[in-house]
Amino acid sequence: MQYVKLGSTGLDVSRICLGCMTYGLPDRGTHAWTLDEEASRPLVRQALEAGINFFDTANVYSDGTSEEIVGKALRDFANRDEIVLATKVHGRMRPGPNGGGLSRKAIMTEIDHSLRRLGTDYVDLYQIHRYDHATPVEETMEALHDLVRAGKVRYIGASSMYAWEFSKAQYTADLNGWTRFVSMQNHYNLLYREEEREMLPLCADQGVGTLPWSPLARGRLTREWGTVTERSAGDAFGGRLYLDSDRSIVEAVTRIAADRGVPRAQVALAWLLHQDTVAAPIVGAARPGHIEDAVAAVDLELSDKEREELEQHYTPRAVSGH
């Protein structure tokens, strides 16, 4: 495994982050395809044994059970000092007033629930899952800064939003001497590259590390176009993110993977790992082979010609996934 500094911080993260949305009780929350505790634990262990030290979950994943399962597995299999544990806040955890969002009240409540579920007294990277248009950004940034000062959080990060929103949050922190975001977890892969317009150049300029979510386009980049899996069959969100014309990109991945004699997933991840600001793609691994491919991708060097072939079929599209 290779490690990099996350953006301009001193924090060492593995070049693959394990996406823990895959782990959680299927009958809780909105993802019926998740793996329960018994099926999840060997994958967390395998990731650790492969040198992955970076784990990403969220309070909303499977209604908190992702945090519970992953937290317990990490307590059993890892040394807390060696791992980088990331979670998120913003999604709705309860119906009614103050059940979600980024108010001071929501943030202060949700960090304590996440710490309890994870079974730890601090989170390494606490990320806002989206921008909250109903809360003043000053309120959010000060509350996050206070969590850092209280020792509950080591670093803060953000996820999918417009570049102007991210920039506003960062300068609000600067103006008040509060903690800045060190990372941007955004939707970025060979089938969705709108982030190359504004967000990625902003992150490069500001020394912010990026952590692409759904780096394999939720599996579309890993198999024959049109193949349906248990997960993709019920993935309404994923169905809105990609276009029929993306087939030619998947075919380019297929050609290069066949020439190289490697699975498609390795080619798609290697392309992302070549991008300047990308610290670590957040890979969703439901089987041992998924982790093996992700780890192998770190050492796969693509030529300029191969990268050009992968990129040439992309058509710009409407921004989505925020």
Ligand SMILES: NC(=O)c1ccc[n+]([C@@H]2O[C@H](COP(=O)([O-])OP(=O)(O)OC[C@H]3O[C@@H](n4cnc5c(N)ncnc54)[C@H](OP(=O)(O)O)[C@@H]3O)[C@@H](O)[C@H]2O)c1
């Ligand atoms: N911040 C956000 O808003 C946000 C949004 C989404 C995700 N995330 C984060 O990103 C993580 C990853 O998301 P994701 O699961 O959508 O990512 P992904 O890596 O693009 O998709 C994972 C799926 O791709 C397939 N796959 C993965 N590796 C494979 C391989 N080597 N060979 C063949 N198929 C393979 C599997 O599909 P099948 O199971 O269908 O076979 C797997 O479930 C999440 O766990 C979460 O931490 C964040």
